Amino acid sequence: MNPDGEKQIVDEPPPVLGTWPRVYAFVVCYLAAVIAAFYWFTVHYAP
Amino acid sequence: MNPLDWAVLFGWLVLLVSFGLWRSRGSNSVNQFLLAGKSMPWYAMGLSIMATQAGAITFISTPGQSYVDGMRFVQFYFGLPLAMVILSATAVPIFHRAKVYTAYEYLEHRFDAKTRALVTVVFLLQRGLGAGLALAAPAIVLSVILKWPFTITTLIMGGIIVLFTTLGGIKAITWADVPQMLVILASLILALIVAIRLLPPDVSFREAARLAGAAGKLTAVDTHFNWNDRFNLWSGLIGGMSLALAYFGTDQSQVQRYLTGRSIGQSRLSLLFNAVFKVPMQFFILFIGAMVFVFFVFERPPLVFQPEQMKRLESMPQYAGLEADYRGAFDQRQQAARHVIASTGDSSRSAAIAEFRGAQAHMDSVHTAALKLTKEDDTNYIFLSFVTTHMPHGIVGLVLAVIFTAAMSSISGEINSLATVSVIDVYKRHWHPGASDHHYLTASRVATAFWGCFAMSFATFASGFGALIVAVNQVGSLFYGPMLGVFALAFFLRRVGANAAFWGVVAGQIAVFAAAWFTHVAFLWYNVIGPVVVIAVALAMQPRMGLAVRRTG
Numbered sequence A: 001m002n003p004d005g006e007k008q009i010v011d012e013p014p015p016v017l018g019t020w021p022r023v024y025a026f027v028v029c030y031l032a033a034v035i036a037a038f039y040w041f042t043v044h045y046a047p
Numbered sequence B: 001m002n003p004l005d006w007a008v009l010f011g012w013l014v015l016l017v018s019f020g021l022w023r024s025r026g027s028n029s030v031n032q033f034l035l036a037g038k039s040m041p042w043y044a045m046g047l048s049i050m051a052t053q054a055g056a057i058t059f060i061s062t063p064g065q066s067y068v069d070g071m072r073f074v075q076f077y078f079g080l081p082l083a084m085v086i087l088s089a090t091a092v093p094i095f096h097r098a099k100v101y102t103a104y105e106y107l108e109h110r111f112d113a114k115t116r117a118l119v120t121v122v123f124l125l126q127r128g129l130g131a132g133l134a135l136a137a138p139a140i141v142l143s144v145i146l147k148w149p150f151t152i153t154t155l156i157m158g159g160i161i162v163l164f165t166t167l168g169g170i171k172a173i174t175w176a177d178v179p180q181m182l183v184i185l186a187s188l189i190l191a192l193i194v195a196i197r198l199l200p201p202d203v204s205f206r207e208a209a210r211l212a213g214a215a216g217k218l219t220a221v222d223t224h225f226n227w228n229d230r231f232n233l234w235s236g237l238i239g240g241m242s243l244a245l246a247y248f249g250t251d252q253s254q255v256q257r258y259l260t261g262r263s264i265g266q267s268r269l270s271l272l273f274n275a276v277f278k279v280p281m282q283f284f285i286l287f288i289g290a291m292v293f294v295f296f297v298f299e300r301p302p303l304v305f306q307p308e309q310m311k312r313l314e315s316m317p318q319y320a321g322l323e324a325d326y327r328g329a330f331d332q333r334q335q336a337a338r339h340v341i342a343s344t345g346d347s348s349r350s351a352a353i354a355e356f357r358g359a360q361a362h363m364d365s366v367h368t369a370a371l372k373l374t375k376e377d378d379t380n381y382i383f384l385s386f387v388t389t390h391m392p393h394g395i396v397g398l399v400l401a402v403i404f405t406a407a408m409s410s411i412s413g414e415i416n417s418l419a420t421v422s423v424i425d426v427y428k429r430h431w432h433p434g435a436s437d438h439h440y441l442t443a444s445r446v447a448t449a450f451w452g453c454f455a456m457s458f459a460t461f462a463s464g465f466g467a468l469i470v471a472v473n474q475v476g477s478l479f480y481g482p483m484l485g486v487f488a489l490a491f492f493l494r495r496v497g498a499n500a501a502f503w504g505v506v507a508g509q510i511a512v513f514a515a516a517w518f519t520h521v522a523f524l525w526y527n528v529i530g531p532v533v534v535i536a537v538a539l540a541m542q543p544r545m546g547l548a549v550r551r552t553g
Helices: A020-044 B003-023 B030-038 B042-069 B071-077 B080-089 B091-098 B103-110 B113-146 B150-197 B205-214 B233-250 B252-259 B264-298 B307-314 B319-342 B346-374 B379-390 B395-431 B437-461 B468-492 B498-518 B523-545
Strands: none
Touching: A020 B080, A020 B264, B003 B150, B003 B395, B030 B150, B030 B252, B030 B395, B030 B437, B042 B071, B042 B113, B042 B150, B042 B252, B042 B264, B042 B379, B042 B395, B071 B233, B071 B264, B080 B091, B080 B233, B080 B264, B091 B103, B091 B252, B091 B264, B091 B468, B103 B113, B103 B252, B103 B395, B103 B468, B113 B150, B113 B252, B113 B307, B113 B379, B113 B395, B113 B437, B113 B468, B113 B498, B150 B252, B150 B264, B150 B379, B150 B395, B150 B437, B205 B264, B205 B319, B205 B346, B233 B252, B233 B468, B233 B523, B252 B264, B252 B395, B264 B319, B264 B379, B307 B319, B307 B346, B319 B346, B379 B395, B395 B437, B468 B498, B468 B523, B498 B523
C-alpha cells in the first residue's frame, strides 16, 4: 500500500528565480523587509 | 440575525460542502481518501494549509486580542517564513522520497517501531485535544451569538464536519478550503471597510490610526528580550520558528496537506506561499481589531461584550455603580480623543495623549472590575459583538457562515489526519497488517467518524478557557518540542540510533512538562526547550546505546 507505487519522485526547478536556494533567499529577505516595515509602523504610531 | 443573514449562512454552508464533495468524487481508494492520489496543485494546498491553521479561532479571537492587547501578537508569526524555508529544503523532499502516508511512518524507516509508536501516541493525544478545542472555540461563541444551547451547536457543527470528512476525505477538505480562504479574505476586507466607514465623519483613517497608536494598539514589534513575555521579536523569531517547524514539519494535519502534492516542487510552493502571505494576513486581522477599538472610542461599548454575562451583570447590585463609572470614563476618553485629533504642536499632543491614556486606563479598570464579577474573559466576543450589532444584514450572515465553515475546514483536516495516523500507524501496523485496500478505506472512514465524535465529546468539556487561540497553541506547545527534536535527529544527526532517540523524546517531554508546571517561562519557549533536551539527551546517550542507525527508503 505504497502511496506512490513505482512512480518516480520528481524534483522540479521553481517557476521563478531559477533555483530553490534563490527562492529561499528571497523569502528570508522578504521577511526582513516585512519586520523592518512593522518596526517603522510601531515607531511611527508609538504613543 | 434576520432572514437574509440566515439565508446567507445556510446558502454558503450548502454551497461549500457540495463543492468539496463534488471535487472529491472518485475517492474510492486509501491513496485517494488520505492523500488525494497525490494530485493536488500548489495553490490548493497552500490555501488549505492557511485555512487549516487559521480556523475559526483566528477569526473570532485575533481582532479581540488586538482590541485588548494591541498588535504585538503578530510577532508570534515572524518565525513561520523561516520554518517554511527550512521545511521546503528538508522535510518536503525527505517525506516525498520516503513514499509515506504519515510523518511517523518515516520514523520507523529511520529509527524503529517503538520510536514511531511513542511519537504516534504523543500526536494522537495532542491533536485529539486540539481538535476538541478547535470545535469548542467557535461553538461556545456561536451558541451565545445565535442563542442556541452549546451542546446543540457543538452537535450540529460536529455532525456536519463528520459527515463531510467521512464522505469526501482529504480531497474534499482541500478543495473546499480554496473558496473558503478566498471568502475569509473578502470578509476581512469588508469588515475593515465597514469599521472605517462607521467612524464619525470628522475622523479620517489617518486620525483613527493616530488614536489607535496613542492607545498603544499599534505596537507590532517589541525588541526587548524577556523570557516571561509571550510576544516579542525574539520569542516570535526563535520560539515561533520552532513552533512552526514542529507544526508544519511533524504534525500530520499539516504534513498530510503537502504530501498530497503532485511533486516535490508543488509541495514546496504551497509552504512558501504561506511563508509570504501569512504574516501580512495576521497583521491585517490585528489591524481590524485596532480599528474596531477606535470605532468604540466614539460608540460606547458594552460594559461586558459577552451578552449572557452582561445580562447576569445587570442583575447584580454593583451594576449601577459600574455602569455610571464606565459611562463617565467613556465620555472622558471620547473628549480626550478629540483633543488628540485636534492637537498640533508636540507639547499639546503629548498632553492630549496622556489625557487619552489616562481615560483609557480608567475604562480598562472598570471593565476589569466587571469581568471579575462575571468571572469570564470576553475577548472572544468583541469582534462578533461589533459584527452582529453594527454591520449590515447579509454581511452578518456571511461573517457567521465564514466562522462556521472555517471551523469545519480546520477540524475536518485534523480529524482526517487523526484517522490517517490511527489507521496507518496503529491499525495497519500493529493490529491488522496485510488487509485489502478496500478494508483500510473502510477503516479510515470509521476512524474519521470516531475522531469526530471524540472531538465533539471533548468540546463539551472545554469551555472556560481564556483567549482560545492561545489555549490551542499552548496545548500544542506542550507536545511539539519533543516531536520536533526527534525529527531533527532523524534528518540531521545520522549517527544517533533508535534507543538514544527514544529516550531523548521521553526526556524532552518531561523537560517541557517541568517547564510548564514549575517555571513562568512563556509557552513559545517550550518549543525550543523540547528539541534542545531531546537532541542533548540523545547525543549524550548514543555512545552507550551503540550504533543502530537504519537506512531510509
